[in-house]
Ligand SMILES: Nc1ncnc2c1ncn2[C@@H]1O[C@H](COP(=O)(O)OP(=O)(O)OP(=O)(O)O)[C@@H](O)[C@H]1O
């Protein structure tokens with residue numbers, strides 16, 4: 059199985075591109091090695107989804123982005139995503155960063171918040187130490203491809219004991235379908251630190267209407283006692299294929315909270331995983347999604363328990379309209395020795411039309427006896443008994459159904475800890491549901 | 494004009510089985526009619542058919558509320574025309590708070606652009622909740638989700654009070670209520686008694702009728718009203734059961750649609 063890319067990927071091409079951007083030698087070498095693997099590795103096996111049939115060819119070419127000197131210079135539709143109270147803002151456009159700020163206070167505490175290419179040059183030692191350690195380049199064809207060609211991206215570094223109160227926000231957008239849009243997000247939270255990171259992944263202009271790919275990888279390293287909250291809302295256009303792999307590695311007593319809003323209009327492969335290595339580490343994932351038209355969505359949440367007394371919670375709720383299809387996988391894996399681990403997962407799909415499809419697959423893989431685990435999954439339609447009840451109070455059918463649909467998503471939406479993100483998500487939900 | 498509700502020879506089926514076999518009933522504003530009858534005789538079916546539950550198919554007859562044929566209307570139109578059914582088993586709806594639901598229901602009765610202000614709504618809701626001795630926290634709970642049997646019934650009455658209907662059907666509003674709640678709910682109903690409003694109260698127990706005093710009592714068997722009388726009929730049923738009615742009318746099996 060091979061992907062026909064618009065630009066060939068090979069050792070020479072990857073090296074040449076890396077050198078032309080003035081990247082450090084170690085990074086050039088990593089990219090070159092990864093490029094070589096692209097040809098030999100297979101696409102990942104995705105449960106019940108034939109991603110080999112998706113249009114993965116429109117990877118585009120690296121195009122340098124033009125920096126802006128203030129957030130006001132960004133286009134209006136992008137500015138609309140900037141939340142009011144943040145500690146730092148980073149904007150990438152297509153293949154590169156165009157803007158970044160970070161409060162002086164956080165800078166003084168040693169926090170780093172910049173695009174990953176800049177970080178590789180300016181903080182090479184730390185980036186080199188962690189890059190591709192959570193999602194290895196040689197895992198499959200897609201991770202290799204990404205390692206060879208990622209660009210722009212985000213680097214967050216929070217030193218030991220530092221607590222970042224306000225969220226760090228990144229806007230990753232593409233307005234040029236010919237530009238490679240493959241951001242890599244690397245978050246390193248040292249022992250007992252705290253940080254909240256929020257991003258929006260957006261396409262506008264031609265990039266939303268022409269075949270294109272967003273290929274993102276997120277790596278979160280949470281050291282002992284660190285707490286990372288990660289929220290990401292994707293709202294890309296109909297012709298854009300979104301491949302997003304997110305993964306966290308947790309040390310003792312670390313915690314990761316994922317909030318994912320998959321609100322694209324195009325095919326989406328979204329895989330969010332926590333690897334609970336350390337004793338007492340915990341993870342909480344909340345994913346919501348709305349599918350419409352002929353969209354195909356593959357939404358996976360995973361938790362792998364290695365450490366003792368680890369805890370994972372995963373919730374996915376998806377609403378499928380028109381002819382959309384969602385395959386929702388929840389994978390709780392408890393390894394031998396992870397005694398007293400607990401893993402709970404729930405996947406629910408609400409189908410709004412006879413041609414929409416939903417498939418919820420809870421998968422528990424448990425190799426240890428002394429654990430607790432639970433799952434619940436359901437796929438259904440709007441309950442006519444509930445519609446009748448609401449209508450019997452005078453509420454019109456369309457409004458009754460709308461209340462029930464928003465109600466279905468509410469238990470996830472209402473738990474989002476950051477007001478601005480919650481409101482943004484609510485707006486995007488409305489846009490997708492009422493379109 | 495005081496309210497007038499007239500049911501004429503109403504027949505209804507569920508899943509192809511005829512359950513209501515010709516109901517005739519007239520309720521005027523200010524009146525309280527009680528319907529009693531053994532299990533499975535069609536009482537809830539009558540309530541559901543009048544409200545327009547999609548499973549119940551009206552095959553014959555009419556029902557007019559103040560001259561309007563409600564059987565021609567969608568469920569929500571019936572409600573806006575003034576029908577209200579406090580259900581025997583109210584639905585639970587996750588993610589929709591009681592307050593949001595109530596406000597939507599009130600606004601559904603108002604013109605667009607003339608929605609009730611938030612402040613006014615909250616004041617009204619909290620006032621009625623207080624009358625019903627409901628914990629204010631119930632406004633923010635998801636609609637009926639995890640409510641106890643009695644809490645659901647109180648919540649039904651809260652809706653009735655806020656929606657100001659013309660014809661109220663209470664289907665076993667007393668089931669699951671403790672003695673204090675029975676008094677509180679009955680007070681709520683009595684406070685709503687007026688010339689513009691008629692009540693149809695379905696119950697198994699005379700006890701409720703001590704609080705909500707009916708003007709007429711009807712007995713339902715085999716999908717029909719087989720006997721009508723005043724409050725004394727309920728008392729006799731409470732004391733003697735239904736056997737004497739069956740005997741009087743020569744009924745062996747009082748249920749309907751079991752064959
Ligand atoms: N949705 C339904 N599906 C199938 N059968 C039904 C349905 N609703 C009512 N029935 C049947 O119709 C008959 C009358 O039921 P109904 O609920 O009207 O009785 P009821 O008089 O309210 O009884 P109860 O006092 O137990 O509440 C019963 O045999 C019942 O099983």
Ligand SMILES: [Mg+2]
Nearest residue numbers: 536537538581
């Ligand atoms: Mg009944």
